[in-house]
Amino acid sequence: MFKRLLLQLCALIVAGGMSATTLANVPAPPVNQNIGIPDGVFNDLVRENCWYCHIPVRLTPDDLDDIGWTFAPPEVKPGVITDRHHFRVGTVIQDPTDSPFGVPGENYQCLDCHIVEYNEDVGYFEIVDNFTNCLNCHQQIPGQASVHHLTAPAQALNCMHCHGARIDNPGDGHYIPIGRTPTLVTPRTSSGKGPNGEGACDFCHNEGTDDVTGRFIPTNDINHHSTGIGQPGISDLDCTICHDQMNTDWAIRRCQDCHGIKSIHNIQFDSNDDGVVTVGGEEPFFGHVGSSPQDCHGCHGGYLSASGMPAPFSGPIVPEILGLSKQRVTAGSAETITVSGQALTNEVLSFMGTMVLKSRVSLTELDGTTVELTPETVSPSEMEVTLPADLSPGNYYLRAVKGVDTISNPMTLLVGPQVTIDTVSADGSSFTITGGGFGAYLNAADSGTSVTIATTACSVDSWSDSEIVANCGTTACGSLEVESIFGSASKEVSCN
Numbered sequence: 001m002f003k004r005l006l007l008q009l010c011a012l013i014v015a016g017g018m019s020a021t022t023l024a025n026v027p028a029p030p031v032n033q034n035i036g037i038p039d040g041v042f043n044d045l046v047r048e049n050c051w052y053c054h055i056p057v058r059l060t061p062d063d064l065d066d067i068g069w070t071f072a073p074p075e076v077k078p079g080v081i082t083d084r085h086h087f088r089v090g091t092v093i094q095d096p097t098d099s100p101f102g103v104p105g106e107n108y109q110c111l112d113c114h115i116v117e118y119n120e121d122v123g124y125f126e127i128v129d130n131f132t133n134c135l136n137c138h139q140q141i142p143g144q145a146s147v148h149h150l151t152a153p154a155q156a157l158n159c160m161h162c163h164g165a166r167i168d169n170p171g172d173g174h175y176i177p178i179g180r181t182p183t184l185v186t187p188r189t190s191s192g193k194g195p196n197g198e199g200a201c202d203f204c205h206n207e208g209t210d211d212v213t214g215r216f217i218p219t220n221d222i223n224h225h226s227t228g229i230g231q232p233g234i235s236d237l238d239c240t241i242c243h244d245q246m247n248t249d250w251a252i253r254r255c256q257d258c259h260g261i262k263s264i265h266n267i268q269f270d271s272n273d274d275g276v277v278t279v280g281g282e283e284p285f286f287g288h289v290g291s292s293p294q295d296c297h298g299c300h301g302g303y304l305s306a307s308g309m310p311a312p313f314s315g316p317i318v319p320e321i322l323g324l325s326k327q328r329v330t331a332g333s334a335e336t337i338t339v340s341g342q343a344l345t346n347e348v349l350s351f352m353g354t355m356v357l358k359s360r361v362s363l364t365e366l367d368g369t370t371v372e373l374t375p376e377t378v379s380p381s382e383m384e385v386t387l388p389a390d391l392s393p394g395n396y397y398l399r400a401v402k403g404v405d406t407i408s409n410p411m412t413l414l415v416g417p418q419v420t421i422d423t424v425s426a427d428g429s430s431f432t433i434t435g436g437g438f439g440a441y442l443n444a445a446d447s448g449t450s451v452t453i454a455t456t457a458c459s460v461d462s463w464s465d466s467e468i469v470a471n472c473g474t475t476a477c478g479s480l481e482v483e484s485i486f487g488s489a490s491k492e493v494s495c496n
Helices: 002-015 047-051 061-064 075-088 160-166 222-227 251-255 295-298
Strands: 116-119 125-128 320-324 328-330 335-342 345-350 352-364 369-375 382-387 393-403 411-416 420-427 430-436 449-455 459-463 467-471 479-484 487-493
Touching: 075 411, 116 369, 320 411, 328 335, 335 393, 352 382, 369 382, 420 479, 420 487, 430 449, 430 479
Parallel strands: 328 411
Antiparallel strands: 116 125, 320 335, 335 382, 345 352, 352 369, 352 393, 393 411, 420 430, 430 467, 449 479, 459 467, 479 487
8 A cells, every 4th residue: 555655656756736625625634645754554564665775786577567566756865875884894783783793882794784605506606686575574463563663773862864844852951831721723633623523634634535546544543553663562662752641731732742843833735836935825734834824723623723824843844855866976086966855945924024044954873963055946846956075975965955853854875985996916826916995705695895906806805994815816817996885996906
């Protein structure tokens, strides 16, 4: 079912010119599935579900036919997952780890994940191919927890890591009102007191079939419980993450631990497909700050007049990144990429008239180091930004940032090392090759790591990121090529 959802979502994006209001639940429920991660249950995935976001490099056209793929996969994305894993080599194995054979505290090596077997018929080692199924390592508990919510950021309650500013992190100090009793000015979790049920989350967020995707959307309770966050036996978290067992506060206040006023009041879709998200100026039921008074009444039940009054904290609508023109670049040279998305700029009304809020680009390394870049051009749906040449090789999270802290969902950017051969020296049949970006070596056929000279394979004696010693024969000469997990390089060896 998730497969069908994503197919139809992508088809909608490709169609582009289709009017949003012709494919919408107006009014909801269920809420329109136009932006962000779809509402639903993600704890019973199969590998084909994973492939729609994480495309393995080994997928062939026949594989895509088998799973009903009806659109072209992104140009560069197939290599991203492979590279992300290879960048782990030499780093410390975390605890817990998804590595099948890795020991926490030690450094990742090839055989912590790969399985090789000796083939007596051909006389060399071969990789046992079992890596096209993400769930071989990233294990889930069917019916209990989402594999995504078992990750370290999720268990640390860093919800914004994946969801961006459409959600708040519990305990981060964001504003939550106190001292109020349930009234029409404050949304309820369910059973709104407005004439048609307005004034509660479930006025829009409830079960039903979404007209955009054709997918059945479960209830709020089912969607939230399927995450596994706070589920006993899953982690140190418990049910009190969401539920106040002592009844010391009203239920909506616990919801606001994750869904605060600021995050709620900055969620909006470009309903009329004009490329601009306008606070108070979009069609109703495509966000929380679209048409006044309809959207205001959906949460507040008509208690507020909502005559064009801006919602508290509203302004920098949360941007969404849909894709990058390149997800892999090479260190050592500046490169300009295009970031596509939604609400990368938006218009708001102020006392000084209409203002346009623009996104910046944030790059975060896995250790948390962040650098912000100013795009050369920014439109509501695209940004062009130049990546500096001095970025260190590794995995980065690329986000759009608007205002102080209104961040988008992350998109993975990989900066690969430049594979270079500086010198080649021979001592009899032993060749010493110096350079950089060689990565790690796995002695198995088709491992993507090898040394050849004039197309003849050399045997590897030692291999590090900057030096390789290989036996290529005493009469070897011609074009020597090093193939590494990050690329290849060659150098001519003279025939003396």
